[in-house]
Every structure is written in C-alpha cells, then in structure tokens.
Amino acid sequence: MTIPEWIQAWPVRPIAAVLAVVMSLLLATSLRWFLRKAGRTDWIARLLNRSGLLAGLAEPSLDEVRTMAGRVAYWMVILAGGASALGILNEYAAARLMELILVHLPMAVLAGIILWAFRWLAGYWSRSTLVAASNEGLPYPWRWAALVYAGTIFTGIALVSELTGVATSLIRSAFLIVLAGIVLLCVLALTPVLQVYLARYEGKATQRADETLR
C-alpha cells in the first residue's frame, strides 16, 4: 500500500511529532489516573505501614505516596512522548535525548532513591540513638542523634558521588576525613562511659559476691 500523494504533500514530520506529543499526553493522564485509583487498596496500605516506608515521610500519608507515584509516571510518559516527537523531527537531537533518558535519567533516579533511603535510615537511626542515649543517661543525647543523622546522610552523599562520578575525589577525601574524626570522637567519648559501666558492673559483682559470702 502506498501513501497517498495528498498526505505526502503535507508537512508530515511536524504533524507526526504533534501527534506523538498528544498521544503521550493522553497516555500519561490515563496512567496517572490509574495509579491514583489502583493505590486505593487496603493491602498496599498495610504493606507500606508494616515496612515502615511511610515513617520516612514528614506526615506519613498513603495519599502522598499515590500522588507522588502518579506524578512520576505522568512526567516519564510526557518526556518519552517529547523524545519521540524530537526523534521524528531531528535524528541528532533524538540521539542526545535518548542518551539523556536512557543513561543520565536512570542514574539521577537511582541517586535520588539512594539519598531518600539514606534520609530515611538517618531519621530511623538518629531517633533510635536519641531514645537510647537518653535512657542510658549519656550527656547531650541530641548531639549524638545529630551526629548519627549527619554521618548517615553524608555516607549517602558519598555513595551517590561514587556512583555518578560527580566531585568524586573531593567528596571521597572529605568523607574519609570526617569518618576518621567520628571514630576519634567516639573513642574519646566512649572511654569514660565504658569506665563508668565497668565500674558499675564490677561494683555489682562485688556486691553479689559479698552477699554470697554472707
């Protein structure tokens, strides 16, 4: 089957590009609608609650997660539609765009996920540290918690830097210096605490021995 002459006479490439954008817009809108509706099930809510993933958000809300997932899917499809349109118009631009979408975008998404995960871990560990340090009677529990928070976030940044190759040597050096500093601080801080604990347990053991002898 041959393409009719009257169609060949039209500016085919721009029209096809516009059509690609319109189609992607339709697809993106329906996908966003589906994700928002599909998320309204009890088992997803239960799974997210039990996994503790929602605890990483400032205001734990399943609606936020659904909205976020819908937005991400929406913009991914729009970008893909835009890339298709560009590909139809210009091969060079399309190649650059494909590189961006296939190489840089996944890397950026992965970096974002790692940073988000480390932010969640930092919140979890720092809160646990705060509670434990307070119950143990350690001085300045807030500072211990802040140290854990900053250390975890910085570890995430260092990992992302290694992965993406952005300012690798600078961040690696800074990370090693900070790590050494933290180890030194911990040793200095924990020495008197350990001494107190050892003395306390030794005292109790002596007391028990005395009681046994009596």
Place this chain on the structure above:
Amino acid sequence: MNATDRFDIAVGLVLSKDAEPPRRLIENISTGLSTYFSSFRWTLIHTHTGLSRRQRPPELLGLDNQIPVSVPWAGIQHVTFPWHGLPAKTAGYQAILTQAERVGAAASLIVDPTEEGFEPDWVDSLLRPGLHSRYDLVTPVHPEQPDQRMISANLISPLLAGLFGAAPREPMSGTFLVSEKLRRRLLSRRDWESASARYVPELWINFSAAAEGYRRAEAFVGQSRSSASAAILPPHVALIQIIESVFTLMEQYEGRWRSGKSADPLDQFGREQRMLPAFAGSADGLEYLVKFVNAYVALAEQWRSILDPHTFHAIDTFHSSLRAGDTEAMLADKTWVRVVYELAGSWKCRVRPRHQLAGLFVPLYWARIGSLLLKNRWTDQAGPTSQLRSLGNYFQGMRPALDRLWAGQKEAA
C-alpha cells in the same frame, strides 16, 4: 528413686550452674510439706541452667526424692540476656513441668530459689487452693511496701485488670503453683522460645492463664525477701524487655481480651498480713524524677508526636511543676493510664518502630514511680496501697479508650 515412681506434688527450683544450693529454703519447703501435706508424696525437681550436656546436675542435700535436671543454654540464650539474670529460666520451668508430668503430679509448686523469706506455712497457703479447690494458677501476695514491686503495682497488674477484669497483684512472682490441667496446656504450647516467654516467663504464664480462662487464685503469704530482681542489666533495659513482652502478649491474645468477656474473678486465700509502717527512701524517688527531667529535654517532641495533646499537656504540666521545685507533684492516675493505653495503641499501629516506642515509655515510667515514691515517702503503707488498688479501677474504667486506640482510632478528648 525409680523412673516409674509417682508423686502427688512436684516442687520445682530453677538454679543457675554457679548457684549455691538454697539449703534453708529446701528445709522450709520440706518442713511445710511434711507438716501440712504429710499424706501426699512429693518430689523436688531442681534444674540447673547453663551446664553442658555432658555435665551431670548435682544432687541437693542428699534428698532421696529429688529429680536433678540439667538445662543447657540453647543458641539464642548465648546472645540475649534476660532482665532477671538467669538465661534459660524458661527452659528450666519447661523441664520442671515436663518432669512433673512424667511423675503424674497433681500440682506443681515452683519456688523462686532466691526467696529467703520463704516459711513452711507458704507451702500450705499456695498448695491448698490448687490441691483442694482445683485452682489452676495460684500466685502469692506479700505484705506490700511502697517501694517494692513498682512495675507490677503500677503497670502490669492494673493493666491485666483492665484487660481481663481481675488480675493477680504479683503476676511476675517467681513463686507460683500450676495445676495439672494448666501444666498440660503449657507443655503443649509451641512458643516457649518466644521473646515474651524467655524474658518474662511468669508474666507469660499469668497472661495466658487469664486469657484462656483458667481458674486463678492468689494466696496471702509473709514478707518476701527475694533478690531475683537484683539483675545485672540496667533498669531501663529490664523495663524495655517487660514492656515489649506485655504488649506482645496483648497482641497475641487480642482476640480474647477484645471480645469483652471478663476472666473469672480472682479468689483470694488466707488473710492479708500488715507490715509495720515502712518508709520508702526519698532519694530513689528524686533520682527517678531527675532521670525524667533530663529525658524530657531530649524526648519531649517525640512524646508530643505520639501522645494525645491532652495527655502530653498533663506531662508537660507535671514537668513544669518539677522544674519549679514542686516535688509533691504527682503524675496523676488518669494521665498514667492514658500514657500506657496510648503507647499500647501506638505499638499496635506501629506509629514508630516498636523498640523506639518501648524506649520512649521508660522515662514516663520513671516519672510515675518517682512521683509516687516521693509523694508517699512519709506515709505508712495504707495510703499507697489503696492508691495502687484504685489504679486497677482506672485501667478498667478507661478500657473503651484502649479499644479505640488499639483499633487505630484517635482518642477523643
């Protein structure tokens, strides 16, 4: 002793491998049994935890009616340490009940080996309800002192009363009696290795008996001089183990206590003995309050995020009173009950990771007992005792709030 010998009464002791045999205690048990139950045949089952499988358990005092049992530490007992300081204590109880089943005992009396106050008449008080009135679980009640058994009196016992309508005053006592029926039920269970059973085995038995509708009684005995609680773990770690165990048991048995059916009333045997007025040391109370005040600086925002605004406001007001030097300030019963119920609800709904919730509970408990000790330091025991009994009523009265919080609903003010 022959393997086929049968006995009416089994007396059990869980000893650690390094423990000296409690001679006086065994003599008192023996005297009590020969005085009050001379027509019954009895055996002493003593388990020794921590021995290797090749080591033979020692014989005690040359008794001819004894069954020594060796209880080696299982894998997890090498890495976790219970608050009471005796790893494999639960396995020791299990071994005692297994041996009691083997010899066909009608009642198993388990005695805390560190109980130096045990007198021969305790045998009568504890055994008689089980042997003659067919109660399944009998726990002792000692004359109360304001500074003793704070966790049972302020938390565990009133909480059980809130859940089941009636609760023993000392659900974590290491001395108790188990009937044949309850023994068989316990031995058929598969959760002897669960954390709640390993950490607080007595509470695990008491909670199960209440939830499953066994007949329970308590017997008044003399003053306790047990050193079982002198464990080497810091108090907050012990408290975390206990609170995690009780909340886990609440979750395990939620179908039972939420059904609204109350357990059978808890009958009491004997006559309550009164102590001479005993004064709690005020220094302890102050120490607990200082711990709370220090923790408030770090944890106030955490409490605010998980507690009802009214409950947090009451804690905030209490803290302000303390900061202003008012050591007569009291963390009111109502506030305390709300704290416990709201934390239980948060635990169930996993508002925060569970170990964090248990940790957040600790300073609030210090606030409660610190204020109680300090306020009652110059009163005789009648005041605090009646006050603690009314706490059980508060837990029962506010039970609808627990039901709502447990179901994940926000509590209406």
